Amino acid sequence: MTALALLRRLAATAACALACVPSWARPPIVAVDVGHTLAAAGATSARGRTEFAFNRDLAHEVAAALIARGIAAHLVNDDGRIAALRDRPKAVPDADFFISIHHDSVSQRLLKPWVWQGRALDYNDDYAGHSLFVSHDNPKPDASLLCASAIGARLQRLGFVPTDKNARRHAWADRADTVHWYDNLVVLHRxxxxxxxxxxGVIKNRDEELRLRDPASQRRMADGIATGIAACLQVMGAPPPVP
Structure with a gap:
């Protein structure tokens, strides 16, 4: 059985479990959004892979890690066809938390040309690392920041190195855990x-691109994200995970 088939079976099992228990006994529900779409696939990596493909791979791992913790995870935009950003959170209206998965790039002026497998592409190896964003305009900014900080802290404990490159345009919300304010992001405030x-991470960085594409690294990062979310939900008072 493929990883995707297993994930779908686990999701179906979780959905059945939700339907078979009273609402007060349901586990927390997390909406895991795959950033961008098939038609507007985001950045292109140093080796020519779309950001959407990276986003979907990691989102699957995050959903699987959440389900393994007894949390009901629902993938949003898995087929890459939800074009309207305001429709992403609406896809799981009973969710307790929403996370949108993306991969970073750099400004066009900072890119350098190179040829990989006969293709003319571009890269920048100067920037690497993860970062998180929350919005003042979200109706629950304190809870959003709590979750972002929990995720960021856990990832650093696992050895993932954050980046400060986004601080030039986005103010710090929690510098220690690499969380920024980004108020006008639709998926955060709608x-x-x-x-x-x-x-x-930065998929224009040739070394980091390979790490981000590595299944073992994806699973480890997903484990950190899921652990941070689980801790945050517990503090928020969301329903406890299903044992």
Whole structure:
């Protein structure tokens, strides 16, 4: 059975479990959004892979890690066809938390040309690392920041190194855990849920691109994200995970 098939089976099992228990006994629900779409696939990596493909791979791992913790995870935009950003949070209206998975790039003026497997592409090896974003305009900014900080702290404990490159344009919300304010992001403020946007790393960096594409590294990062979310939900008072 493929990893995707296993994830879908686990998700179906979780959905069945939700339908078979009273609402007060349901586990917490997390909406895991795959950033960008098939038509607007985001940045292109140093080796020519779309950001959407990176986002979907990591989102699957995050959902699987959450489900393994007894948390009901629902993938949003898995088929890459939800074009309207305001519709992303609406896809799981009963969720307790929303996280949008992305991968970072650099400004066009900082890119350098190179040829890989006969393709003319570009790269920048000067920047690497993850970062997180929350919005003052989210209806629950304190809860959003709590979750973002929990995720960032856990990732650093696992050895993932954050970046400060986004601080030039976005003020710090929590510098120690690499969380920034980004108020006008639609997926963060057009929702009733605590919401976080996660940038997993810089796919224009040739070394980091390979790490971000490595399944073992993806699973380890997903484990950190899921652990941070679980801790945050517990503090927020969300329903306890299903044992």
């Amino acid at each position: 929702t009733a849920l605590p919401a976080v946007l996660f940038e997993a």
